[in-house]
Amino acid sequence: MNARSLSRRSFLQNLSAGSLALTLGRARLAAQSAPPARKLGVALFGLGNYSTGELGPALRETRLCRLAGVVSGSAEKAKRWAREYGFPERNCYHYENFDRIADNPDIDILYIVTPPGLHCENVVRAAKTGKHIICEKPMAVTVAECDQMIAACRDAGVQLAIGYRMHYDPSHRELVRLQREKDFGELTGLSGGHGFRVRSRIWRLTQKLGGGGPLMDVGIYVVNAACLAAGAAPLAVTAREEPKTNPELFAEVEETLHWTMEFPGGASCAGVTSYARNLNAFRAEGAQGWIELQPAFSYRGVRVTTSRGPFDFVGPNQQALQMDDFADCILTGRRTPVPGELGRRDMQIIRAIYEAARTGKRVEL
Numbered sequence: 303m304n305a306r307s308l309s310r311r312s313f314l315q316n317l318s319a320g321s322l323a324l325t326l327g328r329a330r331l332a333a334q335s336a337p338p339a340r341k342l343g344v345a346l347f348g349l350g351n352y353s354t355g356e357l358g359p360a361l362r363e364t365r366l367c368r369l370a371g372v373v374s375g376s377a378e379k380a381k382r383w384a385r386e387y388g389f390p391e392r393n394c395y396h397y398e399n400f401d402r403i404a405d406n407p408d409i410d411i412l413y414i415v416t417p418p419g420l421h422c423e424n425v426v427r428a429a430k431t432g433k434h435i436i437c438e439k440p441m442a443v444t445v446a447e448c449d450q451m452i453a454a455c456r457d458a459g460v461q462l463a464i465g466y467r468m469h470y471d472p473s474h475r476e477l478v479r480l481q482r483e484k485d486f487g488e489l490t491g492l493s494g495g496h497g498f499r500v501r502s503r504i505w506r507l508t509q510k511l512g513g514g515g516p517l518m519d520v521g522i523y524v525v526n527a528a529c530l531a532a533g534a535a536p537l538a539v540t541a542r543e544e545p546k547t548n549p550e551l552f553a554e555v556e557e558t559l560h561w562t563m564e565f566p567g568g569a570s571c572a573g574v575t576s577y578a579r580n581l582n583a584f585r586a587e588g589a590q591g592w593i594e595l596q597p598a599f600s601y602r603g604v605r606v607t608t609s610r611g612p613f614d615f616v617g618p619n620q621q622a623l624q625m626d627d628f629a630d631c632i633l634t635g636r637r638t639p640v641p642g643e644l645g646r647r648d649m650q651i652i653r654a655i656y657e658a659a660r661t662g663k664r665v666e667l
């Protein structure tokens with residue numbers, strides 16, 4: 303598509319005809335056609351905020367899968383979910399007995415939604431049930447854990463996907479298209495920030511369960527978007543932590559962190575993440591234009607502006623698309639576009655950024 307001919311209509315047409323068709327095409331086609339004889343059963347593992355506020359409701363919108371069970375530390379809560387979502391109480395498990403899911407034909411997918419410090423042990427044990435797995439971001443807290451998780455799923459012959467919902471948002475697919483088609487010419491620079499305010503002691507402030515601070519939790523979105531927009535992983539990173547304004551609350555993790563990622567071809571990304579500031583933006587500059595996303599990483603309402611004008615569109619339900627795409631992968635034998643290897647790559651980058659912040663040195667990947 304010619305850069306100058308971009309109009310709102312062609313932009314939208316292009317979104318649906320081009321970039322979306324790639325990753326989303328199959329899921330979308332499958333989702334638009336008649337539903338399968340049996341929707342795949344998903345069991346949510348961990349019924350905290352994300353499961354309650356987003357994943358459960360999204361599973362009411364999916365065409366290829368449905369909520370069929372839960373794993374929770376609270377039997378009462380699990381039963382409440384069974385009533386609300388209409389699945390049998392026999393599909394309620396707790397953290398001690400969920401291995402029995404191996405014998406439950408209602409459940410095809412286990413979706414791990416616990417704190418990152420638990421992802422490795424949860425996924426390694428879940429893989430033994432023989433069910434396919436989605437694991438929330440960040441994949442784990444170390445690269446070695448990611449390796450264990452990938453190996454466990456490979457040995458069990460199950461697919462492992464990471465809950466990278468933004469890969470299913472049209473705005474981020476547009477970043478991929480621009481990178482591929484060079485609509486704005488060669489990439490010259492990237493920048494992005496993601497952060498929110500944390501005021502109380504939660505697992506996100508601990509090394510044990512969070513594995514780090516805002517970089518692990520939300521800065522990862524900037525890392526991921528930059529790699530999508532650059533079409534590659536960075537060659538090297540530098541980083542610097544801002545002095546803490548609340549050293550007591552942020553005793554174990556960074557409060558605000560700035561970093562750069564150097565990409566092949568010369569473009570670099572300036573990133574910032576924080577638990578003391580609201581940040582939610584991403585920008586990619588090309589030799590002949592730019593695209594800006596603000597908010598860039600929200601569940602809905604991601605807004606896109608380009609050097610040719612603003613474009614608003616109603617985004618689809620990211621989580622429903624993400625889960626339907628994974629279901630389609632299982633039904634068709636296709637490999638997920640967001641596999642454990644992608645989660646591992648991001649963990650490698652994040653760990654390099656932490657090392658750069660700690661040592662003050664440029665760290666090559």
Ligand code: NAD
Nearest residue numbers: 348349350351352353375415416417418438439440465505
């Ligand atoms: P949360 O604290 O609200 O929920 C965590 C769940 O894990 C709870 O049900 C809790 O009971 C359970 N849990 C089990 N063992 C636990 C333990 N030892 N300590 C603490 N909790 C334990 O957290 P959340 O916001 O739902 O986040 C869960 C995961 O989902 C994280 O990996 C997070 O990064 C991810 N997440 C992803 C998105 C996204 O947009 N993709 C958004 C929010 C959270």
